[in-house]
Amino acid sequence: MAxxxxxxxxxxxxxxxxxxxxxxxxxxMRAIAGEAGVSVGxxxxxxxxxxxxxxxxxxxxxxxxLTMARQAIEGERDFSERLKTVLLTWLDVAEPYxxxxxxxxxxxxxxxxxxxPFSEESTPARESSVGLMRDVIDGSDxxxxxxxxxxxxxxxxLYQMGVVLFWxxxxxxEQKRSRVLVERTVPLIARLVGLSRLRVLRPVSREIVxxxxxxxxxxxxAPDRV
Numbered sequence: 001m002a003x004x005x006x007x008x009x010x011x012x013x014x015x016x017x018x019x020x021x022x023x024x025x026x027x028x029m030r031a032i033a034g035e036a037g038v039s040v041g042x043x044x045x046x047x048x049x050x051x052x053x054x055x056x057x058x059x060x061x062x063x064x065x066l067t068m069a070r071q072a073i074e075g076e077r078d079f080s081e082r083l084k085t086v087l088l089t090w091l092d093v094a095e096p097y098x099x100x101x102x103x104x105x106x107x108x109x110x111x112x113x114x115x116x117p118f119s120e121e122s123t124p125a126r127e128s129s130v131g132l133m134r135d136v137i138d139g140s141d142x143x144x145x146x147x148x149x150x151x152x153x154x155x156x157x158l159y160q161m162g163v164v165l166f167w168x169x170x171x172x173x174e175q176k177r178s179r180v181l182v183e184r185t186v187p188l189i190a191r192l193v194g195l196s197r198l199r200v201l202r203p204v205s206r207e208i209v210x211x212x213x214x215x216x217x218x219x220x221x222a223p224d225r226v
Contacts, residue, residue, distance in 0.1 A: 008046050011036050012056045020100040024050070054108075054115045057097075058125035065093045066128055070135065079142035080190035083156065086136055087163055087182045091175065094167070098175060101168040117161060130157045145196040152193065159189065 014036040018027045029050060033043035047053045069089040073082045094101075114121040133153040144152070167178040 004046075007038060007042070008056065009060065011038065011043055011046055012053060012060055015050070015053045016057060016097060016100050020097075051114050051121070055121055055125075058117070058122055061093060061097075062125040062128040065090050066132055068093060069132055073136065073139065077139070077141045079137070079140035079193065080187055082136045082140050083133075083190065084182060084186040086132060087160060087186065088179060090160065090163075091167065091178055091182070094164075095175065098167070098170075117164075126157070129160065130154055133157050133160070142190075142193055143197045144193050148193075148196050156189075159185075 011032065015027070015032045018032055018035060022031075027050070029043055029047075030040050032053070033040045036043065047056060069086045072085045072089050076082050076085065108115040108117065110116065111118065113119065116122065117126060130153045133156040136156070137149065137152055163178065163182060166181055167175055170178045172178075
């Protein structure tokens with residue numbers, strides 16, 4: 001790893017620890033720089049603000065998850081197993097940051113915040129996660145409605161966001177309830193995906209696709225409603 005990448009990762013790791021210990025709002029860039037052993041100017045060289053530090057955290061998590069998950073699902077063809085493995089791998093990667101999860105959610109829950117996973121600033125991490133869900137589908141033996149296939153990666157990412165929200169509030173030992181959630185809900189999703197290929201259910205799946213496309217449009221492009 002290049003020296004600059006090491007410094008960047010060190011600043012992110014230090015910031016996350018201080019956010020967890022002192023809270024996001026009470027942690028300053030000066031304090032982060034001091035704990036990381038770099039100058040304030042150097043810290044600002046890598047991250048112009050605390051918000052950008054969170055984006056750095058998103059990127060680190062997404063990169064680590066992508067690498068581990070792709071290795072873990074290699075050779076597996078069963079859709080349900082691939083999806084379950086990807087989600088459980090995310091829980092493994094995120095587990096060290098659970099203490100920080102609540103602090104992060106307080107700020108990220110605001111839809112206007114750049115920390116929101118739906119924000120423009122979070123696009124790289126979001127696209128990485130959606131791309132991984134596309135890999136889950138494309139590398140599987142799943143047979144589904146062709147119209148649903150293009151939209152399914154985004155739907156699975158939204159499902160993952162639901163798992164993340166549950167995980168943030170999960171106070172069970174080692175977040176075991178989050179793992180139970182994944183273990184129990186993934187088979188249900190796999191069944192629904194499989195049913196979409198049945199001709200009798202295609203109108204339903206295509207109505208879902210139409211709804212997703214409408215909701216994904218920008219306000220200025222959304223269809224008029226009376």
